[in-house]
Amino acid sequence: MKFYKDLSPSLRTIMTPGPVEVDPRVLRAMSYPILGQFDPEFTDLMNETMEMLREVFQTNNQWAYPIDGTSRSGIEAVLVSIIEPGDKVLVPIYGRFGHLLVEISERCGAEVVMLEREWGTVFTPQEIIDAIRREKPIIVAMVHGETSTGCIQPFDGIGAACREVDALLVVDAVATIGGVPVKTDAWQLDAVIGGTQKCLSVPSGMSPVTYNERIEAKVLRRKTIERGLREKGASLSGVKPVASNYFDLGMLQDYWSPKRLNHHTEATSMLYALREGLRLVLQEGLEVRFKRHKSHEAALVAGLKAMGLTLYGNPDCKLPVVTCILIPDGLDGESVRSMLLNTFGIEIASSFGPLKGQIWRIGTMGFSCNQKNVLHVLGALEAVLLWHRADVNVGKALQAALHQYAHAEEEQPC
Template identity: 95%
Template sequence: MKLYKELSPSLRTIMTPGPVEVDPRVLRAMSYPILGQFDPEFTELMNETMEMLREVFQTNNQWAFPVDGTSRSGIEAVLVSVIEPGDKVLVPIYGRFGHLLVEISERCGAEVVMLERDWGTVFEPQEIVDAIRREKPNIVAMVHGETSTGCIQPFDGIGAACREADALLVVDAVATIGGVPVMTDAWQLDAVIGGTQKCLSVPSGMSPITYNERVEAKVLRRKTIERGLREQGAEVSGRKPVASNYFDLGMLQDYWSPKRLNHHTEATSMLYALREGLRLVLQEGLEERFKRHKRHEAALVAGLETMGLKLYGDPDCKLPVVTCILIPEGLDGEAVRSMLLNTFGIEIASSFGPLKGQIWRIGTMGFSCNQKNVLHVLGALEAVLLWHGADVNAGKALQAALRQYAHAEEKQPC
């Protein structure tokens, strides 16, 4: 019999756009013995998690809970529950994750209308408003922060246009929640999907979502009670149910409501992790947290630019938590990444599709977003680039970052 070694993962400095390093307090939460799913102590933890999610999503929505799966499980849960086959879904695309929204919507039977922008830019909100008025979609699905390109989409007027057109606005905020303001109610977002493994700094495996009464009304029209759980005489809806059982928001909300109608078995240790992660976010304070992300982004960017590297994408729509760098011509981007990982223990990311081999991506997210990490990555990157014979300004990047930090401290205490 093969003997498997004890688990002993190396310690890494993870500077990708997710998954990122996890706060030790969150790691510790996962090591606590578990409770049963209907234990009142556990359901109280579920309720607290819902309360905290409402704060983080900046919403008064009743429904705010995690879907048990990775981030795209939350996206699919929302889309499969709100899209009825034949619905028209408008998807503005400016990177890989816009395409994912198209892909999932198509699988849900939607008629998809795409609006495309060059990667590295975002839409003028008015373009989207015009498209909503023109296309009269049932649903508008869009990405808030595109990790594939490091761009962030403003929402001015889009929520109002959706209300006017009676369309539901579904927003993928996987990359932004907890790092950049996501104002569910103020922006009139009908459903928002967050991710755990990015700015919340909880391991991948849950996807927090929130949605309002407009979404709930559509979900309830298709609601059923599961076979094998129905008591005698229970009514059965005549409508075609949601195409997924696992992702049926009608069933999920019954499980998360005081009814606690059995659906899945809640992922206990991940729930512990999410609750602890959210607790730490609220303890830091949302505004403080957003400022922290901006502060470290500024230092990173100062260092990279001073080194002589060029950033990718339109600076006017730069996502504060992801910085994309054009790989200097003639350099093997993957060799640089490998040396960073194997020699310095630092992970940065490449990108997808048309950007594969063109850019590196550095995340400054959640627990990974700190001065030690930013300085470490700048110093290591400079050394690795010099090692590979790249033409960079030696010895300048860390000085620029340090100046940036000193300047930020003058303006506001850490």
Template identity: 70%
Template sequence: MYRDLSTSLRTIMTPGPVEAEPRVLRALSTPILGQFDPEFTNMMNETMEMLRKLFQTNNYWAFPIDGTSRAGIEAVLCSIIEPGDRVLVPIYGRFGHLLTEIAERYDAEVVTMETEWGEVFQPHDVIEEIKKVKPKIVAMVHGETSTGRMQPLKEIGEACRDMDVLFVVDAVASIGGTDVKVDEWKIDACIGGTQKCLSVPSGMAPITFNSRIESILLERKKIERGLADREEDKKRRRPVIRSNYFDLSQLMDYWSPIRLNHHTEATSMLYALREGLRIVLEEGLEERFLRHQLHEKALIKGIKAMGLELFGNAKYKLPVVTCITIPEGIDGEAVLSMLLEDFDIEIASSFGPLKGKIWRIGTMGFSCRKKNILHVLGALEAVLIRHGLKLHAGRAVQAALDVYDNEKCAVETI
């Protein structure tokens, strides 16, 4: 006989997935409704409304794609790319390579530019490349979890709009943990994730897109149906039929008042996302971002007090991911294993050129709290001492406590 399901209680401090909000887990157990039940369609409308606030946009279209974050990225790209379209992807970590692969699978002509992992692009360099390449789409990562860096986007978005280039942004790691200003930064389509700063289990990918994207989707639908208005469009061959599941034009019908059936909605996941968004908005975006910054500061102070070095350009650090250079002579994987086995703490290594060179600690959503910061600092110090590293024993947790005490004093004096 198989045993009852029982999982270990972990302190998850990876860059995702993270610990789910308890209220979200309770929402997952809510009784199932039919997907066209008026109660459920009202929840769909509420979720769209809350997503607009999360993305800081006035776009009508803001809804989740059923699937992991990658599903949201693929839905956007496959719905707007036609064979031969030129797509520029600036790569500064693993997930720029993912954008490249997805675009190539839909027969785009992909042009890439790369910088050293741990750095980001200066906006003027990207803008110059846009002028040179003349792409239809610029696809870019906002928060790159593989390197712990965050790319400035505002100037790039403005340049794309001036040059009539579509700007598609992967904000999977940043949404809900730091500012993502879709309208102000002139982002045409933006993709988020549930399993990171929203503290909802993986399984949905919130997206939003504007009228510039919508016009492409509607025109493409007309061509496919032979209903194009313009003569030049009538003469065009039918666009390649790509994905049915990820076709945004069909999903628009499903999420509009028409409620044209496209798929069976992931009912319980929508409950979870709705509750996760309620928690975010109850806390307030600005307050939530400040909370993430506070715990990031405490973690960094503790790491430095221990005598460890941070990785990457500090000026462009992603507030919700902290990267640590693995000390010389230390087996990084052995440290991860001991943290998990002896302390029930999970942090992460990295990918590609950084594999075996850095550890990554995520401070995201519900995982981003004082108890977790103090626990991971104390445990990491203990594990490194067991592995023979000479460090400043006892200083890490005290340095983090100093940050919290100073913050408390600051609040009390306001």
């Protein structure tokens, strides 16, 4: 019989765009005793989680709850539940995850219209507004923060343009929720999908979503037609039910409503984790949290530039929680990442598609976003680059970051 050693994962400084380090208080919450999913004590926790999600999503929507699964589960649940075959879906693409929205939409039978921008840039809101008025889609699906390129898409006027043509606006805010403002109601977003493993600093395994009555109306219309035909024994020909049972928002909202209709067995420990992670976000305060992420981004950027490295992408649309760096010519980027991990216990990310081997990506998200980590990664990166005989400005990075921190402290109000 083979014996396996005790599980003992290495301690890492995780500075990727996700997953990130998890607050010990969240890990502690996951160790609490299991409750049954219909135990009143547990359903109270479900209700509290929904209340906190509304605050974090900055919405008054009735529906704000987690989908059990990684962030992609939330994206799929929303799109599968609202897209009917033949629906026109407009997808502005400026990185890898726009293509994911296209793939899921096409699997649902949508007629997909793509807008594409060069990676490292974003659309002006007017470009998207013009496309909405021209195409008159049923659904517009967009990424808020694109971690593959380190860019963030502005939403000024896009929600209003969708209302003009009665289109539903679905937004992937997986990388931004809890780290930068996501103003669901103010921006007139109809559905927003978040992730746990990034700025919320909760392990991957749930995807918080929120959606309004416009989304719910389409979900319930499909459900009502299907149910009525089944009750009459009529043919379902021409009626396309939601393709997924597990990701059917109509069934999921019955589970999260006071009716508590059984749909699945809730991931109890993950809900504990999410509730505690949300509690910590709100305890810190959204505006304070957003400012913290900007502060550590500024120190990291100052250090990288002082080192002599070049940032990737248009700085006017930089995502505050992800910083992309061009790999210097002639340098083996994977060798640098490997040495950072194996020698210093620091993980940074590479990228995908046309940027594979071209950039490194450093995340400053949630619990990982702190001064110790920023200074650690700058010092270690300088040492590793010197080891690889790269041309860097020795001793400049940490001093620039420290100066940035000192300057930020001076600006703090008394």
